[in-house]
Amino acid sequence: MALMPKRVKHRKSQRGRIKGNATRGNTVVFGDYGIQSLDAGWIKATTIEAGRIAAQQYVRGQGKLYIRIFPDKSVTSTPLETRMGKGKGEPDFWAAVVKPGTILYELSGVTEQQAKVCFARLASKMPVKVRFVERRSA
Structure with a gap:
């Protein structure tokens, strides 16, 4: 089952712009290692789930995986071969908005x-460039 919010105030959201770097959620907090986004973009809920499955199949219960992003943006689309007008389309999928550094x-x-090795498998499924990072010991 793909991730999605239980309920939202507004079903349809505007597209928006992704400006700047991540100021929150940009450090490894829960685990020892992580992957950090180098690009801005949307990551679909199905892509997040595909990454989770790929990582968990590799670690096979000996490690713990933490997912630090959540798809809380609804993305709409109109059906194919539909004429212009008639309003905004219906919600098609949910996406997480990712900034560089997340x-x-x-x-x-x-x-x-x-x-x-685990994150290399996971990175191949991501639509943004990523890099391997370690937790800072401070």
Whole structure:
């Protein structure tokens, strides 16, 4: 089951613009390793779920995966071959808005080498460029 909000105030949202870098959610907090977005974009709920499945199949219960993004933006579309007018389309899918610097996933309980291999599999499913990051010890 793909991620989506339980309820929202408004079913249809405007597209908006993604400006600047992430100021929140840009550090590894829960796990030891993470992947960080280098581009801005939308990540669909189905893509987040595909990444979760790919990572969990690799770690097989020996590590814990944390998903740091949530799809709370509804994206609408009108049916194909529909004439102009007649209003905004119906919600088609849910997406998470990601800025450069946002941590997407975190992993704990595995070695650095295992985390790199796991996140390499996960990165191939992401629509944005990502990089491997470690938790800062401070």
